[in-house]
Amino acid sequence: MRPAAIAGVLAIACTCAFARAPKYKKPDVTIPANWQTPAPWQVSNPTDQIPKGAWWKIFGDDELNHYEDRAMASNQTVQAALARLSEARASARVTASGLYPELDAAPSASRQRVSGNRPLLGSTTPLRPDTENTFTIPFTLNYEVDLFGRVRRSVEAANATLQASAADLENMRLLVSSELAADYFQLRETDAEMAVVQKAIDFEKKGLDLVDKRHSGGAVSGLDVAQQQTVLDSSITQLYLLQQQRAQDEHAIAVLQGLPASDFKAPVRTVSTQPPPVPLGVPSELLQRRPDIATAERTVSSANSQIGVARAAFYPDIPLTGGGGVESRDITTLFNAPSFLWSLGLSAIEPLIAGGRLHAQLDFANSVYQEDIANYRESVLVAFQQVEDALAGLQALASASDSQKRAVDDADHALDLANARYTGGLVTYLDVITAQELVLTNERLSTQIEGQRMVTSVYLIKALGGGWDDSSLAAMGVKASLKQAVQQ
Numbered sequence: 121m122r123p124a125a126i127a128g129v130l131a132i133a134c135t136c137a138f139a140r141a142p143k144y145k146k147p148d149v150t151i152p153a154n155w156q157t158p159a160p161w162q163v164s165n166p167t168d169q170i171p172k173g174a175w176w177k178i179f180g181d182d183e184l185n186h187y188e189d190r191a192m193a194s195n196q197t198v199q200a201a202l203a204r205l206s207e208a209r210a211s212a213r214v215t216a217s218g219l220y221p222e223l224d225a226a227p228s229a230s231r232q233r234v235s236g237n238r239p240l241l242g243s244t245t246p247l248r249p250d251t252e253n254t255f256t257i258p259f260t261l262n263y264e265v266d267l268f269g270r271v272r273r274s275v276e277a278a279n280a281t282l283q284a285s286a287a288d289l290e291n292m293r294l295l296v297s298s299e300l301a302a303d304y305f306q307l308r309e310t311d312a313e314m315a316v317v318q319k320a321i322d323f324e325k326k327g328l329d330l331v332d333k334r335h336s337g338g339a340v341s342g343l344d345v346a347q348q349q350t351v352l353d354s355s356i357t358q359l360y361l362l363q364q365q366r367a368q369d370e371h372a373i374a375v376l377q378g379l380p381a382s383d384f385k386a387p388v389r390t391v392s393t394q395p396p397p398v399p400l401g402v403p404s405e406l407l408q409r410r411p412d413i414a415t416a417e418r419t420v421s422s423a424n425s426q427i428g429v430a431r432a433a434f435y436p437d438i439p440l441t442g443g444g445g446v447e448s449r450d451i452t453t454l455f456n457a458p459s460f461l462w463s464l465g466l467s468a469i470e471p472l473i474a475g476g477r478l479h480a481q482l483d484f485a486n487s488v489y490q491e492d493i494a495n496y497r498e499s500v501l502v503a504f505q506q507v508e509d510a511l512a513g514l515q516a517l518a519s520a521s522d523s524q525k526r527a528v529d530d531a532d533h534a535l536d537l538a539n540a541r542y543t544g545g546l547v548t549y550l551d552v553i554t555a556q557e558l559v560l561t562n563e564r565l566s567t568q569i570e571g572q573r574m575v576t577s578v579y580l581i582k583a584l585g586g587g588w589d590d591s592s593l594a595a596m597g598v599k600a601s602l603k604q605a606v607q608q
Contacts, residue, residue, distance in 0.1 A: 144424045146417060147493045149500045152403045157511035170399070170587035176301050178396045178581070179574075183387075184304050187377055191300050192293060194378030201285075201292035208285035212278035212598040218271040220605045221263035221440075229451075230254045255454050258445035258461075265438040265466075273428035279597035280422035286596045287414035290588050294411060298582035300376040302575045307369040308391040309571020310362055313564055315390055317359045320560040324352040327556070331549060344549040351553050355560065395514065395577040400584070403504060409585030410503050414593060416496040423489040430485040433478050436468040503583065510580035517573045524566045531559040 171177045176188045192198060236249040266272055331344045366388075374384035407413055444462035448454040471478060538555035541547045581587075598604075 142424060142427060144421055147420060147496055149407070149497050151407070151500075152504065155400060155403060155511060156508055157515055170581065170584070172587045175581050175586040176297060178398075179301070179393060179577075180396075181304075181391070181393065184301060187300060187304060187373060188297055190377045190379075191296055195296050195376055196378055198289075198292050198296055199378075201289040205282075205285045205289050208278075208282040209598070212275070212282045213604065215271075215274050215278040216598045216600070216604065218264060219266070219275065219600055221261055224260045224262075225257070225445075226260070227257045228254075229256075253449050253451070254447070255449070255451050256445065256447045257454070258443060258447070261440075261442035261444075263440045265440055267438055268432040268435040270429055270432035270437075273425045273432060275598070277422045277425035277429065280418045280425060282598070283593045283596045284415045284418035284422065286593055287411045287418060287590070291411035291415060294582060294586045294588065296376060298578055298586070300373060301578040303369055303372045303376065305391070305571060305574035305578065307366060307373065307386060308389070309567060309574070310366045310369060311388050312390040312567045312571065314359060314362045314366065314388075316563045316567055317355055317362060317560065320556070320563075321352065321355045321359065324348065324355055324556060327552070328352055340549065347549055347553050351556060391574070393574065395573045398577060398580050398584070400507075400511075403507075406503050406507065406585070407500065408590045409588060410499075411585065411588055411590075413496070413499050413503055414590045416492070416499040418593070420489065420492040420496050423485070423492045427482070427485045427489060430478075430482040433481060434471065436470040438466065438468050441465045441467075506583035507580070510576055510583050513576045514573065514580060517569055517576060521566070521569050521573060524562065524569055527562045528559070528566050531555070531562045535559050 174185075174188070176184055231251070231253050233249060233251040264271065328345070328348045331340060331348050334340045335342055335345050370384065370386050371381035373386060374381045377384070401409070407417075442462070442464045444460070446454050446459045447461055448456070448459040453459060535552070535555040535558070538547065538552045542549055542552045
């Protein structure tokens, strides 16, 4: 081989290597060896117990299951994410079309009459008018020879963006389903609080009837009646406020299901369910189980491919063009051999001076890549924080639940003593009222703690990814196919 030819081959190889995108690998992140929260949380495989795709079934609540199924089918945020996934798939197909040649046809037919007095250079012979037909069926072929990988890198970026959209859809489903579950358990906690307040109201009405009878008999002053009436009215006020809170929870659940708030009514009932045991994997598994982390990682991959696109812009575009068809003055001879025509061409468009645009585009692509790496690492840190927050919250709430149950028992005992001492004339009715308020306060707090335990369990499952994993993303992507090659 001649030296000039060898040099040409080496030059092409070097330029191809430079145009190639940097070899992609997931950004490094700092991963803790284990969770900070101590026992009773045990490390295990979460996919064994968290239902995949329907994690809320771990709570065993048929009403919640019904609401969640409806939300996954009708929630408008989820529907918008589905549409964005379709947009990303279509966009990837548009990008992938650059891998194939484009064939166009432009058939035409015309009839024209030319003047007999038309000028004809160098001729003195009189001309005659002429009428003629032209029938043409031309075909044009255009294809970019992707020598420097611009199209291939663009397809890689588009596929990574498609996978990011698929992960984002799963993240929207997780966000909506977890918010619905949290609102549902908040609604049930409100129902439980309303039951506590209603029980207090019933008790206080009996107390009011008692002191009113004693006042009528002259045993006590009107002060006792007024004090008990105040306590009763205060409890009724609390019940009204809880009813307002319940309505708001109900309306939020309706919207999450894609329903008008006016068309939805949840039955009033209390839930005595304890938080289910939520199994934990090791922290490193979180990177594969959180859809928002997968979205961030696929975005980094897309940005990496865009660097290859920016590098390829420094090198020639090599379009291959071809044409062919038939042309004739007479339609009966349109497909005769002399009527056939064709052309073929190959060119190269090399950027020489662009005012620094290409270098700026490469700098931009590198900066976007670094930004996406930072966003990915931040999403990982936030994920670890959310899991630790939920674990710490559940541990604290479990301890608080035990101590608060003892506080409720103590308050009930104190109320019994106060009533007995008041009946025996040893204390004023103010002691009874104070004991009643303590019972109501402590029972409401106990109910709130139980509700928060359920809500925090939801947030823990959400923080763990809801049973999802990124194995489904590998199948997402537009691949070269004969079907697309012959489509319009």
